[in-house]
Amino acid sequence: MKNLMTTVVVFCTALLYSTVQADLRLPSIFSDGMVLQRDRPVTVWGWSDPGSRIHILLATRGATPAQSATATTRADGSGRWSTTLGKEDHRTEETNVEWTLTITEHSGSVPAPKMVITEQGTNVSASEADGRTTHLDRVRLTDVLVGEVWICGGQSNMEWSINASDGDGRSRQAMANPRLRLIKAPHRVATTPQEDIETRWEACTPEALGNWSAVGYFFGERLIAELDVPVGLISTNWGGTRIEPWIDRADLAAHPMFAARTAALQKQIDQWEGLGEQRIIELQAEADRALTRDRARYWQQINQEDPGHQAGWMKPAFDDSDWKQMELPAEWERADTQLNDFDGTVWFRKSINIPQEWIGRSDVVLNLGGVDDSDQTYVNDVLVGTSTDQVGRNRRYPISAEVLGSGTAVIAVCALDPHGAGGMIGPRISLDTSDGRNTIDLGGPWRWKAGLRTNKTVQSRLTQPTNPGARSTAYGALNDAMISPFVPYSIRGALWYQGEANAEQAEEYRELLPLMIKSWRTDFGEDMAFGIVQLAAFRATSTDPDQGGWAYLRDAQRHAFETVPNTGLVVTTDIGDAEDIHPRNKKSVGDRLADWALHDVYGDDEAVPSGPIAREATRSGGGVLINFEHCRGGLSVAQGGQNPGGFALAGPNGRFFWADATVIGKNQVMVESNKVPDPRIVSYGWQDNPVRANLTNASGLPACPFKTEVGTTGRD
Structure with a gap:
């Protein structure tokens, strides 16, 4: 590591004096407050004028002794550039050091002997070695930390927010941690790998953390406590998604089991794109008109019968003092027994004080997250947004300055769900400015009242035509849109909590999960650690010892752990919920992932990475003797039981x-x-909800469910 002098001399091979303003741009993963991976080379990339010369300066800020590192590169013919800082370039003895990352650009082909980049305070300037100043475009990122970076991927249980989880009783103020950072990928789909995605890093503040991935938060918090380094979380997940969209389409096409389906999808994509832009616009416009008419007719019918619309429950002056309260986000069936099996409209109201500095702003957005299934949303008696039969849509409704007003604003949401679970399910509810720098957390208590009981659903004669590859179910669509923009950012590992959507195709999942790990390691590095969260217990209990169901998907997850190196498996059959696919205990999940990472990735022998895992089953007299690994402290029985349960022969x-x-x-x-x-076959916990399974190690971590032939080892 070099000492930072008053000037840093950077040798360059070309310099052009230009009057044209350069166009220097970085992907969103590079923003103020970012976390760089320690002890590994760091790739920095972006875009500028083709052929322009790029200089990178990474320097500590306020540290003693000061340190810095530099690199240079040139943009290619398309304007893309990339360079790498060595793993020693950002290593310090202190772990709480703030860095700045400065990227400067100049253009040209005229040879020049060298250039001097000078950093003084918050200013960066550049000049030739003889002292003449030349104009440079510049991007300067501040509050940069160096620590551990992990991806948090999967579906809704990974996306599930702190606001919607049980937590651990601490206040948001107590949970805040300036050394914990997160960058969240918005839900997007694409048919080709995307270079960027609109997002930015944010610090773990009391205002922001409630909307974070709860699993990610508790995992990161543990790493900070044990390693004493900053942690950055790349939260890229989407509720209800299958695993196939998260895998590179080319990797799926190369696999014999999925090649034909991938080829068929590609043919559909080609046919869609062959329609031509004008025809696609016409089809979409026709479907939009039909759907708009059908949805308007649907809401007209609902509103004519709904007591809330008739009595003006959206009006600020309406007296809701006798309404009950509900903590949101939440499914209403779970939140209040009065709403068990209720289908129809439920109204939610909340009053907020508008900050003085927000008055007159035209860039305020109401972020409701998900609403199951439909909603009409009002601010100060003005309808600001309607979503119909779109449970997976993240509601973001712009609020004009005139509507927002000043003083107190009243938000009223008519949520409509005609079948199954309903509610404002988040994972985030907030009022934000479009630049992401200001937010009001709207999670917490809302007043509510049930309205119309109904099972009416919207009927539409035309569905919206879309590119078959640009759907959240399409092979590779999420990898292209929500993974590719972060490649090749340097990371330590990835956490994966998914499988519910693939539960009926467990045999395919045995191929898909290892394939996805391989795909991601191609992008992020072969040594990327990968932590797998096994599916939690769910659904009604059964007396059938060989029910199977979700046990097959859990076994596919175990198979990936057994066959793919540098992976971990977190068993959660003891912390599920028979009635809720989203168990609220996310702290235990995050802690168990952290224990695995601390032991296997960071070499902490005191951490316990796993519960017991069966390794061998052999005949012994008239029974079966099973040998287990990961039994530190010996085997035990949970919840005060005398003998292990959940075994079958x-x-x-x-x-x-x-x-x-x-x-x-x-x-x-x-x-x-x-x-x-x-006995020829022995099994353990082979059910959707294996309530009898109570075997643990001395640390209380549950044993992994399994089924194996007698006389064999448990390894795949």
């Missing part, structure tokens, strides 16, 4: 019976059943 006919189990020594369990004198 099957004989030659394949019929399973519940079996008795006994812990032997520190790492063995004997399983026996008088109904199975000749």
